[in-house]
Amino acid sequence: MGRAGAGAVSRRAVLVVPVGLAVLAVSEVLLRGGDLAGGFAALLLLALATTVPLPFVLRTGTGRLARGGAAVAISAACVLSLVPFGMLTVGGVVAQLVCVYVLGRAGATALGGLFVLPYVVIALAGHEDPTRIVAVLVATLASAAAATGIAHHVRSTALAHSVTEQAFADTLLEHAARGERARIARELHDVVAHHISMIAVQAETARLTTPGLPAEGATRLLAIGDTARTALTEMRRLLGVLREDAHTGVQRRPQPGLRQLMELVDESRDAAGSRTRLIVSGPVTMLDPGIEVTAYRIVQEALTNARRHAPGAAVDVELRYGNADLTVRVRDNGPGQPATHDSGHGLLGMRERAATVGGTLRTGSAPGGGFLVEARLPVNPDDDEEAPA
Incomplete structure (x- = not known):
């Protein structure tokens, strides 16, 4: 009734x-x-x-x-x-x-x-x-x-x-999740953030105290210190998200998107000391925040890999806006050795990021030399079309 x-x-x-x-x-x-x-x-x-x-x-x-x-x-x-x-x-x-x-x-x-x-x-x-x-x-x-x-x-x-x-079970689960997030935040703050800050300090100390250090080496150490400090800033933002109950003392900023991509390219160019270009084609439109932050992180990781495995190589970052998907291509003109580029968890992390929004990631030697990272991210995640691998 x-x-x-x-x-x-x-x-x-x-x-x-x-x-x-x-x-x-x-x-x-x-x-x-x-x-x-x-x-x-x-x-x-x-x-x-x-x-x-x-x-x-x-x-x-x-x-x-x-x-x-x-x-x-x-x-x-x-x-x-x-x-x-x-x-x-x-x-x-x-x-x-x-x-x-x-x-x-x-x-x-x-x-x-x-x-x-x-x-x-x-x-x-x-x-x-x-x-x-x-x-x-x-x-x-x-x-x-x-x-x-x-x-x-x-x-x-x-x-x-x-x-x-x-309702009681959901409340307990939420409390448990908050406790777990607080524990992760403590671990990040006490362990990982400490080591990253030590990297920044040691890089700066080595740059200033090593006698006869070549200019190129000093530039590399300066880039390492800047990258460590940037990672420390990003981690502080992550800690601010995890510590939901700590609303004061933590500066929260929006997740980066494609509008911040030019700044990322400029930072990479200054850190690597090589030519890095951003190429945009197709009608530029506002995309879902999840798609934009995924594209940004993929480009960020690809540029980091290029600096690490192909130092001094020129890098082209291309964004191609389509009706159904956004194509992100990062190509360097280095040696293009997949085995070297595949070391670590960078490529795996990029594939996982692309998969979370229904996209795909292709990596390997680029035609004509160099290494290529290409991601295709659906503009509308609800579409059933899949980008070719």
Whole structure:
């Protein structure tokens, strides 16, 4: 019957059902008026009494006392109509069954069962056959109605408990996840960040204290120190994301995207001391942030690999905007030895990044020499088209 709760009935039904049952009960008394003699007026009042209080039972906002009182009035009117006069209208029977069902569904199982008891007593008290038959019929139907209401109540209670338990489990899981993120943040801060800062310090110390260091070596050490400090800054941002409960003291910045790619190319050019170009083709459009940060990280890693494995080589970074995908190509004119470039976890990390957004990554020797990293990232991740490997 919806989410209104046990025994919830629409406002229209609260009025229409009792009125309909009252009309049915009164009509039945009027049709049998010739057979009732002096009890006609009393039966007419009892017929109304068995149906008129029903809205107080059906209405969801009714308190327990008012609902129980209305149910008692209906049940008493039904019993008084059956025992002295030997007649119980169909409307009265339906009203009695509705009362027992609603009380059972609302959780008042004892009160619902109490209303079945008078009919059992009437059936066993040796009344005339018509009265006994009606009493047995009402007792049977009322027991079934009460059982149905109780079953609905048990089911709704179990569902409510299940929802509560699920919410509690989700809360515990979220707390556990936050604790794990805090632990990872501590490990990154205490171990990894320390070592990266030591790299920056040692590179700077070596550059300033090594006698007879060539200019090229000093440039390389300066680039190592700058790269370490950049990595330290990125790690601080990551720590700010992991420590959700530490909103102060951590500077948070948006994830980098393609608009920051020119800065990345300039930094790579200055660090490597070689020619690095950015080539853009196709209509430039705003892409999903996940696609942009993936493309940025792939270019970042590819430039790092080029500086490491092909020092001094010229590098071309190309972005090709298409209708279905974004093609990212990073090509250097170095020796192009796949075995050298494949060492470490750089290429694996790039493949995993591309796969997370539904894209693909191809690496290997470039036509005409050098090494090529090419990623194809879908502009719309929901598309079913797959970029060729």
